[in-house]
Amino acid sequence: MKDSALLRFECLRLFISGHSANGLFLLSVLAVMLFCAHTFAQQNTTVASAVERSPKPATDDTRYRIGAGDVLAIIVRKAPELSLEAVRVDQRGMIHIPMITGEIMAACRTESELASQIASLYLEYKNNPSVDVFVREFQSRPVAVIGAISAPGQFRLQRQVRLLELLSFAGGPSAAAGRIINVIHTGGPNICEKDPDAASDNSIPQNVAVYKLTDTLKGKDDANPFVQPGDIVSLPEADQIFVVGYVYSPRAIPLKDKPITISRAIAMAGGPQRESKTNHIRIVRQLGDSERKQVLIVDLKAIEKQKAEDIVLLPNDIVEVPSSTGKMIFSALTGSLAPTLTQGAIRAIP
Numbered sequence: 618m619k620d621s622a623l624l625r626f627e628c629l630r631l632f633i634s635g636h637s638a639n640g641l642f643l644l645s646v647l648a649v650m651l652f653c654a655h656t657f658a659q660q661n662t663t664v665a666s667a668v669e670r671s672p673k674p675a676t677d678d679t680r681y682r683i684g685a686g687d688v689l690a691i692i693v694r695k696a697p698e699l700s701l702e703a704v705r706v707d708q709r710g711m712i713h714i715p716m717i718t719g720e721i722m723a724a725c726r727t728e729s730e731l732a733s734q735i736a737s738l739y740l741e742y743k744n745n746p747s748v749d750v751f752v753r754e755f756q757s758r759p760v761a762v763i764g765a766i767s768a769p770g771q772f773r774l775q776r777q778v779r780l781l782e783l784l785s786f787a788g789g790p791s792a793a794a795g796r797i798i799n800v801i802h803t804g805g806p807n808i809c810e811k812d813p814d815a816a817s818d819n820s821i822p823q824n825v826a827v828y829k830l831t832d833t834l835k836g837k838d839d840a841n842p843f844v845q846p847g848d849i850v851s852l853p854e855a856d857q858i859f860v861v862g863y864v865y866s867p868r869a870i871p872l873k874d875k876p877i878t879i880s881r882a883i884a885m886a887g888g889p890q891r892e893s894k895t896n897h898i899r900i901v902r903q904l905g906d907s908e909r910k911q912v913l914i915v916d917l918k919a920i921e922k923q924k925a926e927d928i929v930l931l932p933n934d935i936v937e938v939p940s941s942t943g944k945m946i947f948s949a950l951t952g953s954l955a956p957t958l959t960q961g962a963i964r965a966i967p
Contacts, residue, residue, distance in 0.1 A: 679777040680727045682809065684757025684846065685710055689723065691735065694747035699739065703753060710808050716742060725809035728752060760844050762787040764852035765794035774844065781833055781841045783850060790830060793871060795855035798833055798840075800826045804847030831874060856932030860886035863893035863938045878927040880920050882936055889917070894941035900928065901935040 683689065685708045693699040699715050706712055710724025717738050723731055732750040739746040758774035760783065767788025780800065784790065802824050830852070832840035844850070855871035865887030870877065877885075879900065889895050895917040902911045919925035930936070 681752065681755075681774075681776045682725050682727055683710075683723050683731060683752065685724055685808065686756035687723075687752050688754035688756065689731075690751045690753050691732075692749045692751075693735075693739065693743075694749075696739075696743060696746065706757070714738075724757075758846040760846070760848045760850065762850045762852075765791045765854045766852050767791050774846070777843050779841050779843055780828070780850065781836055783844050784833070790834075790852055793854045794830060795853045795871070796830055796874060797853065798828045798830050799851040799853065800828070800842075800844075801849040801851060802826070802845060802847070803849060804845055858882060858930045858932070858934045858936065860936045860938070862936075863890040863940050864888065865890060872930075872932060876929045878929050879915055879936060880917065880927050882930055883917065883938065886936075889938055892940050894939045897939060899937040899939065900930070901937065902931060903933055 683706060685706055687706045689701070689704050689706065689712065691699075691701040691704060691714060701714065704712050704714070706723050710722055711720040712723045713720060714735060721731075721734065721738075726734070728750045732748045735750070736746050736748040739748065752775075755773045755775050759771055760774060761769075761771045762783060763769050766784070767790070769787060772783065772786060778786075780798070826842070828840040855873060857869045857871055858877065859869050860882050861867045864883060868886055870882055870885055879898065883889060883898075896919070898915045898917055900913040900915060902913065903909075904911055913928065915928060916925055920927050
């Protein structure tokens with residue numbers, strides 16, 4: 618663009634010098650105009666670059682905002698008659714203060730914002746009033762954590778808290794926790810919501826958001842939202858399978874993220890005992906919500922030899938490892954003969 622402007626300037630110079638007596642004057646005027654145009658273009662480019670590179674304003678404000686039910690302390694320096702030790706914010710978010718007619722909206726403001734507003738109202742009565750506001754009791758943001766959690770209970774939030782941080786306050790998931798987290802939103806309309814359409818959406822009595830526990834524990838954004846006032850966070854216990862019979866450690870095994878096959882379940886229960894009948898293991902499975910049950914017969918030896926499918930267990934399956942009558946009789950005989958043989962061996966020693 619700069620080269621084309623210079624070319625145009627040279628053409629005009631030749632034209633003026635050949636056709637006008639005042640060519641020198643006109644050339645001077647033209648040079649000034651070209652310089653101004655070039656400077657203006659550089660300024661525009663600089664402004665455009667500055668606009669493109671300017672950082673976006675931060676939108677995550679985690680400061681605590683006063684809500685309905687909170688108890689505030691309002692201190693007016695050098696004016697104890699105007700100070701309040703405890704004033705509760707009503708359900709509409711309003712408070713009353715001395716000497717001020719009408720109500721003041723306290724909800725949705727931070728402590729410093731409300732203090733500035735009260736100070737501006739007292740300018741009519743005091744010179745340069747100094748006002749401090751403190752939240753004495755945090756009552757507007759209750760949340761509860763229940764279920765398979767180490768320390769279930771109710772918490773009063775003093776700032777914005779994400780789901781993972783709340784779980785850490787409650788001691789983290791217990792060993793019986795399952796695969797998901799249910800966040801039940803029971804809060805009413807948000808009085809701080811400026812968008813009437815959004816406020817009407819928040820007035821829904823209750824809805825549930827479901828997240829994968831592993832994703833939340835990893836801090837993934839889509840599974841770690843900010844907790845809202847009135848939320849109930851529920852960690853259901855994991856589904857279980859049961860291994861009974863002739864294994865070394867009969868037990869209930871929670872189903873976590875990875876599927877559990879019958880061979881793995883028996884191994885987690887300590888493995889089969891010597892008297893067990895491993896070619897006739899029973900899986901008792903309930904069919905849906907009905908009382909009907911299905912019995913599957915599994916040969917553990919064939920599974921170990923990769924001649925049979927290692928069946929994946931479903932919630933509430935019962936794995937029963939039976940005993941072998943022949944093995945039990947043999948075990949009983951060897952158990953009774955062992956002391957006799959040992960005593961005989963001892964007598965034979967000279």
